[in-house]
Amino acid sequence: MHTSTKNVDPILKLRGVVKHFGSLQVIKGVDLDIHHSEVICLIGPSGSGKSTLLRSMAFLEHYDEGEIYIEGQLLGWQPGPLRRLTSRSQLNQVRRNVGMVFQQFNLWPHMSVLGNVIEALVQVRKLPQTEARAKGLTMLDRVGLVHKADAYPAQLSGGQQQRVAIARALAMEPKIMLFDEPTSALDPELVGEVLQVMKSLAADGMTMVVVTHEMGFAAQVADRVAFLDQGKIAVCGSPEKIFHNNEHPRLQQFLQNYLDRNAFWQDKKEEQII
Numbered sequence: 502m503h504t505s506t507k508n509v510d511p512i513l514k515l516r517g518v519v520k521h522f523g524s525l526q527v528i529k530g531v532d533l534d535i536h537h538s539e540v541i542c543l544i545g546p547s548g549s550g551k552s553t554l555l556r557s558m559a560f561l562e563h564y565d566e567g568e569i570y571i572e573g574q575l576l577g578w579q580p581g582p583l584r585r586l587t588s589r590s591q592l593n594q595v596r597r598n599v600g601m602v603f604q605q606f607n608l609w610p611h612m613s614v615l616g617n618v619i620e621a622l623v624q625v626r627k628l629p630q631t632e633a634r635a636k637g638l639t640m641l642d643r644v645g646l647v648h649k650a651d652a653y654p655a656q657l658s659g660g661q662q663q664r665v666a667i668a669r670a671l672a673m674e675p676k677i678m679l680f681d682e683p684t685s686a687l688d689p690e691l692v693g694e695v696l697q698v699m700k701s702l703a704a705d706g707m708t709m710v711v712v713t714h715e716m717g718f719a720a721q722v723a724d725r726v727a728f729l730d731q732g733k734i735a736v737c738g739s740p741e742k743i744f745h746n747n748e749h750p751r752l753q754q755f756l757q758n759y760l761d762r763n764a765f766w767q768d769k770k771e772e773q774i775i
């Protein structure tokens with residue numbers, strides 16, 4: 502009987518999560534279990550609440566109702582009449598377990614690539630410099646950028662900067678990585694290298710939630726795809742179910758818009774070639 506509850510509980514469990522901004526309810530009761538090594542892609546129209554949901558999972562945003570558990574432990578904004586925030590030290594402890602990568606990479610411009618990756622290791626985790634540097638170089642190697650360790654962010658392409666941001670998040674050894682449209686700010690030719698790094702993380706068993714408009718990536722890498730519509734998970738299932746076998750009119754419309762837009766750009770490209 503050596504089964505620890507750690508392996509049984511989902512890494513993240515959301516129950517009835519509700520979030521308002523003022524009088525606007527943006528998350529309207531979300532239930533979701535994210536298991537170890539699972540990759541979940543979150544898709545949905547602009548304004549449907551994808552970023553807010555992800556930020557809640559990272560405890561960067563308080564939620565108003567419901568519960569979010571990390572490995573079985575209830576955290577964050579406690580429900581019920583005695584609402585209170587988990588203590589700051591507890592919250593910091595949790596945040597360490599959750600790595601987050603944003604659309605904007607937000608690297609420190611005055612620090613080297615390695616400096617960016619090890620900053621939190623030194624400042625937050627209090628690792629000695631030599632240990633932090635060794636770990637930082639390992640993480641840069643993981644994203645194929647160890648040769649850029651001494652470069653500055655401005656000397657890198659957007660795709661390379663985002664890979665540094667991924668290395669920075671990985672350096673904290675999170676249990677789960679959350680990505681919020683990690684390739685949306687990139688020129689099209691730089692998207693592939695970032696998706697490639699994410700694919701290899703998934704193959705290594707990293708638990709991930711990815712908000713993305715890259716449907717090819719979702720179809721290929723996700724274990725499950727969740728379609729968020731007006732603050733609710735309207736449909737959740739295998740890529741096969743979501744992309745080829747769904748009977749949900751709003752999802753069908755969303756996917757059709759996506760295909761139309763891509764076809765539009767494809768036409769433009771062909772026009773240019775002619």
Ligand code: ADP
Nearest residue numbers: 522523527545546547548549550551552553554
């Ligand atoms: P998505 O990421 O799917 O585009 P968001 O989570 O960013 O959606 O936003 C969901 C809704 O919440 C939108 O109507 C947005 O305008 C609103 N919203 C997001 N952040 C804030 C905020 N800090 N203050 C007020 N309203 C917000």
Ligand code: MG
Nearest residue numbers: 551552553681
């Ligand atoms: Mg968003």
